[in-house]
Amino acid sequence: MVFQGASFSPQDAYHVHFESNALLTVDHTGLIDRLIRPSDADYTSVRQAAQAADILQILPAHTYLLPGFIDLHVHAPQWPQAGLALDRPLNDWLNTHTFPLEARYADSQFAHRVYQHLIPELLANGTTTALYFGTIHHDANLELARACADYGQRGYIGQVVMDNPDQTPATYRTPSATDAINGTEKFVMAVQALAKQRHAAVTPVITPRFVPSCTPAALAGLGQLAQRYDLPIQSHCSESTWEDQYAQEHFHRRDAEVLDHFGLLTSRSVMAHGTQLSTSDLDLFHQRQTAVAHCPISNAYFGNAVFPVNQALHRDVKVGLGSDLSGGFTPSLYRNLQQAVMASQMRQDGVDAAQVADKRGVKDSRISATTAFYLATKGGATSLHLQAGQLIPSYTADFQIVHDRYATLMPNDAGSIFERLMYHTTPADIKAVYVRGQRVHHLKGDHN
Numbered sequence: 245m246v247f248q249g250a251s252f253s254p255q256d257a258y259h260v261h262f263e264s265n266a267l268l269t270v271d272h273t274g275l276i277d278r279l280i281r282p283s284d285a286d287y288t289s290v291r292q293a294a295q296a297a298d299i300l301q302i303l304p305a306h307t308y309l310l311p312g313f314i315d316l317h318v319h320a321p322q323w324p325q326a327g328l329a330l331d332r333p334l335n336d337w338l339n340t341h342t343f344p345l346e347a348r349y350a351d352s353q354f355a356h357r358v359y360q361h362l363i364p365e366l367l368a369n370g371t372t373t374a375l376y377f378g379t380i381h382h383d384a385n386l387e388l389a390r391a392c393a394d395y396g397q398r399g400y401i402g403q404v405v406m407d408n409p410d411q412t413p414a415t416y417r418t419p420s421a422t423d424a425i426n427g428t429e430k431f432v433m434a435v436q437a438l439a440k441q442r443h444a445a446v447t448p449v450i451t452p453r454f455v456p457s458c459t460p461a462a463l464a465g466l467g468q469l470a471q472r473y474d475l476p477i478q479s480h481c482s483e484s485t486w487e488d489q490y491a492q493e494h495f496h497r498r499d500a501e502v503l504d505h506f507g508l509l510t511s512r513s514v515m516a517h518g519t520q521l522s523t524s525d526l527d528l529f530h531q532r533q534t535a536v537a538h539c540p541i542s543n544a545y546f547g548n549a550v551f552p553v554n555q556a557l558h559r560d561v562k563v564g565l566g567s568d569l570s571g572g573f574t575p576s577l578y579r580n581l582q583q584a585v586m587a588s589q590m591r592q593d594g595v596d597a598a599q600v601a602d603k604r605g606v607k608d609s610r611i612s613a614t615t616a617f618y619l620a621t622k623g624g625a626t627s628l629h630l631q632a633g634q635l636i637p638s639y640t641a642d643f644q645i646v647h648d649r650y651a652t653l654m655p656n657d658a659g660s661i662f663e664r665l666m667y668h669t670t671p672a673d674i675k676a677v678y679v680r681g682q683r684v685h686h687l688k689g690d691h692n
């Protein structure tokens with residue numbers, strides 16, 4: 245396949261690259277082969293050959309090729325309650341709404357129905373890769389992995405461990421630490437077998453829910469499993485002051501230090517939220533090469549604070565973007581990147597919790613749409629060690645083709661188009677989505 249048209253691709257956290265009419269060639273393995281500019285000697289011949297072979301796709305006017313988005317934090321089973329009960333504090337929301345909903349995934353037919361609905365919805369929003377929390381149930385989690393395989397999304401999938409009887413209801417609890425470790429190992433094997441069988445981009449992830457819901461034995465065992473199988477790890481870290489207090493009261497350490505103590509902060513770990521991370525925590529994340537999944541919409545509800553994106557990036561901490569369905573109400577990373585920019589500006593002007601006393605803001609907190617775009621693409625890819633998130637040779641051909649709905653009314657320099665796409669794109673503007681060079685979504689009724 246050869247794509248011809250305009251594109252935007254992140255260079256780093258502060259620069260985006262624009263091409264006005266390049267050819268992007270994709271090889272038979274689904275990797276980007278070449279990016280050929282009109283000034284290159286073989287531009288015309290490659291274009292003609294692609295046209296003759298009927299593999300040239302010319303982007304229509306006012307549409308743009310972007311890397312697919314990478315959502316670093318999705319609670320797949322919470323999809324049926326997206327947008328509900330967000331006026332409750334985290335602990336109350338978990339116990340009253342979320343755990344009872346997640347308990348229903350003991351029924352794998354229910355899981356099938358939800359996951360077959362969620363995955364196409366995420367693809368329609370431009371999300372080509374997602375890092376998922378499942379539930380405690382093996383069969384339901386396999387339904388999630390199968391749904392990723394069915395629809396062609398790249399999925400990282402974790403069987404949730406929550407075995408602490410003090411913090412979990414009897415109706416929704418991993419029975420014991422031994423069960424947590426054996427069950428996780430069994431799930432790892434099953435997902436790896438599915439990946440082989442279906443040639444699917446699905447990867448198992450070690451998933452202690454968060455420190456309060458796990459016993460020390462489970463945390464230790466999961467750290468060892470991750471090391472033995474060289475697996476990615478995900479959890480929540482310092483999402484709220486309540487979570488931080490829990491770590492101090494029970495372990496006499498900071499939340500990040502507890503996770504580190506059990507071998508859960510590695511270069512393959514992605515920790516959600518981090519709104520309360522201290523500078524020493526950020527330095528620990530940097531040392532361990534652990535990533536943060538920034539979930540700005542959810543943080544407005546449950547973190548009650550703003551994660552300091554610039555401060556983390558300046559300390560060389562890996563950061564990507566997460567929707568945190570359903571702590572965040574929307575499957576769209578566009579809406580999350582908008583919120584990332586908005587929240588960063590609130591922090592600049594002094595509503596950050598740590599600064600309220602003297603009403604001073606935090607200098608250099610403001611981020612731009614360029615940085616937010618980086619988080620949703622290259623930042624997420626770096627966090628997962630994926631060659632994705634940029635339109636450059638040897639990277640995976642995970643794309644979205646988006647339409648600029650206001651092109652005829654507003655300025656049309658590259659910078660303006662880029663910002664407009666970031667702020668105004670909805671699923672109705674996402675014409676097509678590709679993973680590994682295969683089309684996995686196209687807008688119904690759209691003939692382009």
Ligand SMILES: Nc1nc2[nH]cnc2c(=O)[nH]1
Pocket residue numbers: 319334338342453454480483542546568571
């Ligand atoms: N936002 C959020 N935080 C959590 N902490 C532990 N579980 C959860 C969850 O499901 N959502």
